[in-house]
Amino acid sequence: MTDETIIKERSRPGFIAGASAQIGLLAIVAVLWLVFSTLAPGFTSPINLFGIGRSLAVDIVIGFSQMVVLATGGMNLAVGSIGVCAVMATGFLLQDAGMPVPIALAGGLLLGAALGWLNGFAIVKTGVNAFIITLASASLFLGAMLILTKAVPYNALPPEIGQFGRMRIGGYVSPLLFIAIAIGVALFILYRHTLLGRQILAAGANPRAAEMSGVPVGRVIIISHTLSGLLAATAGMMLVARLGAAMPSVGGEDWLLPSFLGPVLGGTLLAGGSVAVIGTMIGAALVTTIRSGLLVLQVGNFWLQLFLGLILLAAVMADRYRGIFLERRSMGRK
């Protein structure tokens, strides 16, 4: 459920806590922007803003690809593998098969969706936990891709692919960011305004109750995994544009952490039944801001990981305490 849909079904204090969680997260991002731009003027330079925007766009879509399965109470550890499979398939279609760009991109996206569907199908039909199935399929997909491509990158793609990735709107905004926002809007509408969205959240919140209410739980799990695969493939396409090449070294395990960070920081429950589309975007923005800010501040590169962990922990703790404080205050008013 998006935070807004929680309004309808939970108490007012719950809504306040949920909505303010995102406002709090946004405030943390704003404070960090203020700190970084004050301490390091290069932080707000066009080249850095462009870089942040582009990284953020990819991180948001990777976060969405995890969020849509977290909504069902599952998870997808194969987002990176699906992403790189789609990347290499697109590279093959463009370079070796000589297909036009739109068809090749559609082919890559379709493959991503198909691999996601396979995950969902296996989970529903076997009844095995999504963790196990997607852990296995992550290796399976990656291995098959390496065997088929021999890990040779496609680097003679049509130049317009790379040009799109380098395009700057207004001097410092990447068009990839608009794609990520458009996907966010579509997901927001899905979960807030459609029957399918509500069914997915119901299945995630309590599968047994949802089943008894006539929700086709198996079907919505398969659809969610298909959507996850499609979104992972989209993130892969964005990286193809970013690099101007289709490389076997993108995706994989590297996507695992960002795929969870954005949604979880943003307020999506790991237990399922609730999603936070805007929160995922803000969560991804927090991670991207911290990473870029520390780099521009020239914090020793080997310290970056440590600082990232500490700041994320502090941000989450602060957010948690603020939520508890608001909850108690609201209860006190009753």
Add this chain to the structure above:
Amino acid sequence: MRLSSDKIRGFAASSILAGFAASFGAMGIAQASDNKIALIPGGPHPYFAPWEQAAADAQKDFGIAAVDFKVPQEWKLNLQTELVESLAAQGYTAFGIFPGDAVGINSTLTELKDSSIPSAALAGCAQDPTDAAFCLGTDVYNSAYIGTKELIKAMGGKGAIVHLAGLLVDPNTTLRVKAVETAVAETNGEVTLLQTVADTDAQEAADQKINALLAAQKDEIGGMIATGYIPSVVASKSLRTLGDKRIKFIGIDDDQIVLEAIKDGFVSGTMAQNPYGQGYIGAYVLDLIASGSCTVKEDAVWIETPQTKRFIDSGTLVINADNLSTYKDDLKKVTTDIQSNFKDKYLNCQ
């Protein structure tokens, strides 16, 4: 107190000299460049350690405002490109980069060029078409070929050898494999290639593969050549542990473990690369290009490799027991030669 005429003359001479010195000093400052140059490896690796000293020396010797050695926290392309972008945002004016990925780095190099920031590939090349001004690195084919020849010489011209190679997906590995095969083929069957053990340029893989190889086929192996840093170190350690001086071994790079093994007779030699020279010369040339005083000469005598048409060999030599104490001077001489001739050979300067 009166000053003697000698003292007065001495004072005058000192003053003149001091004046000249001050003038030269001022000239030096006037000529110093405002460029900020970053030398960025693909990730943490002992091979690049000399770049730090090279950066400091280049900054001092050529009067560059800053030459900094910046290491991505992990060996991942996205971390390298994010580091490059953040440094560009901080006002760095030129980049010497070991590509984290030969293909994937090109998009970033193009963006740097679009922002009028020159870049060069150091120690490893970016795949053509690329916006890197040039690639300064080891001619890996030549290095592996010379190394194999040295090994064959150490083996007395006959026997079976094993090639400990790096990552199979690395195009340089293909070149090295070909070079070893060529050198072996030139012996007309006197020397045979028993096995090429690939993917050994990681500690765990090298440990497992090399020790298993020695355990199983020690008696059949007459010699080994390593063309990666880590297998070179691991094989040197293994031969010392075995106490085997019969198996001849040629390594690569000058890790202290390998040098000690050469000194003690467990290793015949190692192929020195020139990471210091790559960093030092790279910073010098990038400063000239970033200052706008020089451009890369299109019709220079570049070496063509499978990756790029603009390759410059940074030099290679064999380190053995004879030159163990002097090879650093030899490498410095190679560096000085390349640096002093670089303008004439590869640049058009105003």
